[in-house]
Amino acid sequence: MAFKGALEDVTYGLYLITAEHDGRKNGLIVNTVVQVSNSPEKISVCISKDSLTHDIIMQGRCFAVSILDRDAPMKFIGTWGFRSGRDIDKFEGVSYRKGATGAPIVLDHCLGYLEVQLYGTLDVESHTIFVGKIVETEKLADGEPMTYRYYKEVKGGKASRYAPTFNDWETLKKLEAGKRDTPSLDG
Amino acid sequence: MAFKGALEDVTYGLYLITAEHDGRKNGLIVNTVVQVSNSPEKISVCISKDSLTHDIIMQGRCFAVSILDRDAPMKFIGTWGFRSGRDIDKFEGVSYRKGATGAPIVLDHCLGYLEVQLYGTLDVESHTIFVGKIVETEKLADGEPMTYRYYKEVKGGKASRYAPTFNDWETLKKLEAGKRDTPSLDG
Numbered sequence: 001m002a003f004k005g006a007l008e009d010v011t012y013g014l015y016l017i018t019a020e021h022d023g024r025k026n027g028l029i030v031n032t033v034v035q036v037s038n039s040p041e042k043i044s045v046c047i048s049k050d051s052l053t054h055d056i057i058m059q060g061r062c063f064a065v066s067i068l069d070r071d072a073p074m075k076f077i078g079t080w081g082f083r084s085g086r087d088i089d090k091f092e093g094v095s096y097r098k099g100a101t102g103a104p105i106v107l108d109h110c111l112g113y114l115e116v117q118l119y120g121t122l123d124v125e126s127h128t129i130f131v132g133k134i135v136e137t138e139k140l141a142d143g144e145p146m147t148y149r150y151y152k153e154v155k156g157g158k159a160s161r162y163a164p165t166f167n168d169w170e171t172l173k174k175l176e177a178g179k180r181d182t183p184s185l186d187g
Numbered sequence: 188m189a190f191k192g193a194l195e196d197v198t199y200g201l202y203l204i205t206a207e208h209d210g211r212k213n214g215l216i217v218n219t220v221v222q223v224s225n226s227p228e229k230i231s232v233c234i235s236k237d238s239l240t241h242d243i244i245m246q247g248r249c250f251a252v253s254i255l256d257r258d259a260p261m262k263f264i265g266t267w268g269f270r271s272g273r274d275i276d277k278f279e280g281v282s283y284r285k286g287a288t289g290a291p292i293v294l295d296h297c298l299g300y301l302e303v304q305l306y307g308t309l310d311v312e313s314h315t316i317f318v319g320k321i322v323e324t325e326k327l328a329d330g331e332p333m334t335y336r337y338y339k340e341v342k343g344g345k346a347s348r349y350a351p352t353f354n355d356w357e358t359l360k361k362l363e364a365g366k367r368d369t370p371s372l373d374g
Contacts, residue, residue: 003228005326006299009254010220010230011334013198032221033197035351036233037311041190042351043197044316046223046231067196112193122309124224124318129231131311139192147198147334164222164229 004167012148012165014068016080017045018096018104019053021060025104026085028053029077031148031163033065033114041134042119046127048162052085057130061118062101070144072109074155080106081160100136112139127164191354199335199352201255203267204232205283205291206240208247212291213272215240216264218335218350220252220301228321229306233314235349239272244317248305249288255333259296261342267293268347287323299326314351 018027032046045065047054057063068077079090095107099115107113116132148165151157159166205214219233230252234241244250255264266277282294286302294300303319335352338344346353 003301003321003324006254006301006324007222007228007321009200009298009326009332010222011198011200011332012221013196032223034199034219034221034231034233035194035197036219036316037313037351038353039313041194042311044221044231044233044311046221067193111196114190114193119311120309122307122316122318124229124231124306126224126226129223129309129316129318131309131316134190134194137190137193139196145196145198164224166225 007165014146014148014151016066016068016106016110017047017053017063018066018106019056019060019063020102020104021056024056025091026052026056027080027090027106029081029160031165036131042131043114043116043134044129044131046124046129046164048127051162054128057118062103063116063130063132064099064101064103064105065114065116066106066110067112068146069109069111069141070146070150072146074157076109077151077157107140111141111143111145113137194352201333201335201338203253203255203293203297204234204240204250205253205293206243206247206250207289207291208243211243212278213239213243214267214277214293216268216347218352223318229318230301230303230321231316231318233311233316233351235314238349241315244305249290250303250317250319251286251288251290251292252301252303253293253297254299256296256298256328257331257333257337259333261344263296264344294327298328298330298332300324
């Protein structure tokens with residue numbers, strides 16, 4: 001992509017976004033959490049319209065953010081970041097609790113969490129920016145947060161095809177041409 | 188603040204946002220740049236409504252992002268992050284060039300830049316989220332991007348009172364009670 005070089009120097013963390021509506025819960029991994037206001041405190045997160053979690057948040061109007069520890073294993077990231085909640089129950093075997101908003105908060109490999117109620121949304125074509133007003137937070141552990149750079153450079157991680165930063169269209173095209181049942185990568 | 192602990196583990200970079208409209212140019216330092224879409228590529232940035240740059244972007248509808256090098260000196264950050272363009276010309280003595288959109292692109296201490304045209308905005312009370320479609324980028328240098336954590340923990344930097352992450356209301360209250368001509372901290 002023409003715009004690849006400089007964009008790769010933008011800094012991100014890595015987070016697990018979870019939500020529940022009408023008995024259906026799901027979650028996915030994103031790199032796009034930002035505090036956008038302090039009076040009152042709000043955060044934003046950008047999520048692919050193709051992900052199941054996107055629709056659950058739209059309907060349930062709240063979500064939780066678990067801030068991932070740098071030591072979170074790739075298997076854990078693989079389940080939450082590269083499998084679809086339409087195919088598997090990502091919460092199986094995972095430690096979580098119901099938050100103040102009703103959202104399920106994942107506690108494994110997390111330094112702390114934020115729980116928000118939806119304040120507004122902005123449609124940016126492939127993705128939606130969700131802004132949430134913080135209603136609850138808790139710091140669970142000391143430690144280094146996982147950064148997107150650490151995930152890519154030290155752990156060898158890749159961007160999900162549903163991440164806003166995804167740009168490996170060549171590989172994707174080959175995968176999609178080769179077989180219809182390509183590995184599901186969405187959240 | 189009740190929500191302080193976990194929020195401090197959110198990861199950010201540090202960026203210089205610049206814009207020009209009707210012969211008036213300004214810029215400020217933010218920690219809130221995120222790529223939010225890849226088709227086509229867009230970024231978002233969150234800026235205080237009290238800053239001059241906010242108004243210039245609203246009017247000019249384009250802006251540039253310089254990605255700061257980890258070695259950017261605190262004096263440079265002080266000028267762009269803690270002084271107001273209403274009081275000084277921040278571009279004095281600084282190397283910059285006019286971009287494709289007409290926005291002035293600062294080249295000092297920058298690893299690369301992104302230039303965008305405004306796509307949409309979202310009002311989040313104290314701040315506005317600006318979404319811009321990328322029209323030009325260039326990687327200028329190799330090196331480590333400045334992270335917000337590095338700025339705070341290694342360089343001893345603080346949040347501007349206009350950053351969404353600002354939470355030192357006690358000190359601010361004391362400053363404002365003490366004298367009317369407090370140091371200007373806005374961009």
